[in-house]
Amino acid sequence: MGVEGIGARVVRKEDKRFITGKGRYVDDIKLLGMTHAHFIRSPHAHAKVKKIDSSAALKMPGVVAVLTGQELVDDKVGNLICGWAITSKDGSPMKMGAWPAMAPETVRFVGQAVAVVIADSKNLARDAAEAVLVDYEELPAVADVQTAIKSGAPQLHPEAPGNQVYDWVIGDEGATDAAFAKAANVVKLDVTNNRLAPNAMEPRAAIADYDAAEEHFTLYTTSQNPHVARLVLSAFYNIAPEHKLRVIAPDVGGGFGSKIFIYPEEMVALWASKKVGRPVKWTGDRTEAFLTDAHGRDHVTHAEMAFDANNKITGLKVKTYANFGAYMSLFSSSVPTYLYATLLSGQYNIPAIHAEVVGVYTNTTPVDAYRGAGRPEASYLIERLMETAARQLKVDPAQLRRTNFITQFPHQTPVIMAYDTGDFNASLDAAMKAIDYAGFAARKAQAKSQGKLRGIGVSCYIEACGIAPSKAVGSLGAGVGLWESAEVRVNPVGTIEILTGSHSHGQGHETTFCQLVAERLGIPISQVSIVHGDTDKVQFGMGTYGSRSAAVGLTAILKAMEKMESKAKKIAAHALEASEADIVIENGEFKVTGTDKAIALPMVALAAYTAHNLPDGMEPGLKESAFYDPTNFTFPAGAYICELEVDPGTGKTSFVNFVAADDFGRLINPMIVEGQVHGGLAQGIGQALLEHAIYDANGQPVTASFMDYSMPRADDLPSFNLSHTTTLCPGNPLGIKGCGEAGAIGASAAVINAITDAIGNNNLEMPATPDRVWRTIHAA
Amino acid sequence: MYQTTYHRASSVDEAASLFAKGSEAKFLAGGQTLLPVMKQRLASPSDVIDLGKIKELIGVEASGDMLTVKAATPHYDVATSEAAKKTIPALAYLASLIGDPAVRYRGTIGGSIANNDPAADYPAALLALGATVKTSKRSIAAEDFFQGLFTTALEDGEIITAVSFPVPAKAGYAKMRHPASRFALTAVFVAQTKSGEIRVAATGASQSGVMRIPAIEAALKANWSPSALDNVSIPASGLLADIHGTAEYRANLVKVMAQRAVTAAG
Structure with a gap:
């Protein structure tokens, strides 16, 4: 692998600028003549906007403009779109209400913008915003799905009667009913998957700069996918044509999905920049992040699992209500359908599955993809069901899983996904060994003698990553293809620039992508630069989400590298008067195999650009590009086991051990992979124990600051015990499966399974706060 | 934050006279409450008088x-x-x-x-x-x-x-941290003075703020040990209730934290 090649624990190149405060984030950028935007947001969950009086504000110092939703309508700026069409079981398309970037008539969640003040400074904009008088007529509101689906509930959108967006099904209902009719045992479970606020460290921000002479827009924004942002802004929002809009996503401080979407603030900033003739900057504060960043999860589910007399699963029935909030965010419709129900087979042989998902509007912040996106919900449901089944059937939970593991690959599930490879027993073996599963009973007894309730919980997750084969997702309703692009530019002096459509917002692409080049050419990673995040520099690409950057983005780079290497070998062969077939690349040199004849990469590059002596008919230059479209999803999987203690006096959980045995296929940089797993586990454990975005019955958010919303801190978490078992992914040449979301997908069920084991009561929802656990203990 | 005038006082007397001159002055010590509140525009003092460097x-x-x-x-x-x-x-x-x-x-x-x-x-x-x-x-x-x-x-x-x-003969503190803010979800301080008086106070529990707990003080007066509180019942009425803890839970915590504070005090 070489010291900097594939598999090496190379220190991250980008960290020097991050840890010395030299990162360049959107808010660090200042343009000449820049104005500042402050949004006026609804304090009501549901209200009519009767009148907006900005006359006093317009007279205040430094105020440039006050713009309203009606002006957006007047200028024919498009409504926000949802990019994945879902069809209900009755064949009808999903039912969506319009989402204007600022509400001209009706607000439907607390924090929805109705107007924006543009002023010379942020503080002046805030001052003026307080002088804008908005007259609201409050309407009844509804925040939770169970209430929203009842007859007589407040209605959000006339287009969606009963607040229902869709009622979607997957699987074979008849076969599933037949399996249940013959079942020896049926296990039933109700679970709530709690709503989460994503809380990237960097809040969202945008700077829009309109050049009137060129009729050209530049948008600096906190995006995980700047090209997708440009496409959507151009094609649907009628703000700027694609060739007149440059989108730059510079350093971005975390996304977790929440920065995939194109939000009202970017749209308004672009539009306003043209209206006021000056650059417009908006930087959200933490409260705005809680109120307007798309939330995650929020499912209510009833599930039943049928078993035969040998404890083999014969069927699974699932009914889920998914809370979408007040509007359909960009990819929201796909999350509780094709990213959720297609993973309901878990790691198990389940002959028949039927799932129904009802998408529901409520007067809350829109919900969309958040680290894992649908797959954590599926994994949590299946792994809670397996644990519940083991307790009901009185078998060891690990053994029940082994009894039902898929062991032959490829494996076609009844819910679309075809798993390519895996070794679920190997992961479970590794995790059980790491935690000394066999010795647990003795440790539990020892803890009991000290007044502590000890529990152990298993979670065997599988996810679909490497998103995604374009033809497949297109057939399921996606509005985009999910390939990735790359360009390899060898400079005349032999240094290399890799242009990628992936975007790094913490993942370490600037290091791992260089490692592939180092592996193939034998040159140090210091000779390689990764260029990303600027639509004027980089060819069209799809961005970073769904653990896709290595499996899809890096494969695109590999394809471009192969083309470049092929041309370089021809040039080398010509220079060395050898056969192209005899050229090998080693340590930065092109060598004639079996001889001492060689030419260094810089000389090959120089030859390509001087073009003095190229093979006949060859074009000058050394630059190649590739588009790579995967043939299947990838299927990272693994086994997590959590051992913990509950203090019966306070209900507080303390970790004893947490082991994660993951199969991510080939690892490019194990250190970065471990960092990804640590972060994912922190979010999964955060969901299980701490995090919950709560609304009261009137749709008022209760947890809109860190004083109330419990983020996991370092001392809430154990020191993780990680290991890897590897089956190479057959779907891409590097054998990569992806690692970005696994921790968040697998951890929650392990924690709740362990707590419910400790307290001897299975009736516990997330987050398992001390109060909740204590009340559950005392309800038993 | 609204406009305000910052003063760094060098003595208590100077701070007091600066305060008297301001129309709506506020003293600033560590700023852990006042500054966040000002940044949220929920407070708009005319003058901020910094005591932290005195x-x-x-x-x-x-x-x-x-x-x-x-x-x-x-x-x-x-x-x-x-x-x-x-x-x-x-x-x-x-x-x-x-x-x-x-x-x-x-x-x-x-x-x-x-x-x-x-x-x-x-x-x-x-x-x-x-x-x-x-x-x-x-x-x-x-x-x-x-x-x-x-x-x-x-x-x-x-x-x-x-x-x-x-300085007491014995004292102990036990705290259940609020998971988000890290204030006290409920915490109890127990003390035995050198004259033998037992004083117990709880924070984070009551709707009226910090409070003495006479039932616990009486039980500990009779028997300074955690088990002395086993049969003490703390009523939930008048206690705080929110998304992080019901009143019943806080009532339980008053007792459990008191027991742990006694253990810590020795």
């Missing part, structure tokens, strides 16, 4: 049977003070649990008790230890100082200069 307001001193913590002493200094650890280790321990390191380096005892947040740590120690609050005008017993949520006996312009704690 030398006579900083330090921890033990003298005879008294430990004195001057008002602008940050929590970190109390947590690491040899004098505090030697005389009232439970107080140093309490200071080590406040907020997070950033809060402990900036936040002060004077600021904490002047604000009298119902879930702040220090008020429990003052009440249980029978401390005296020294101000620019007078001395106030802790009992009289705390007057309900965010309310104290301080008059307009009165500056806390120090808190004097009688």
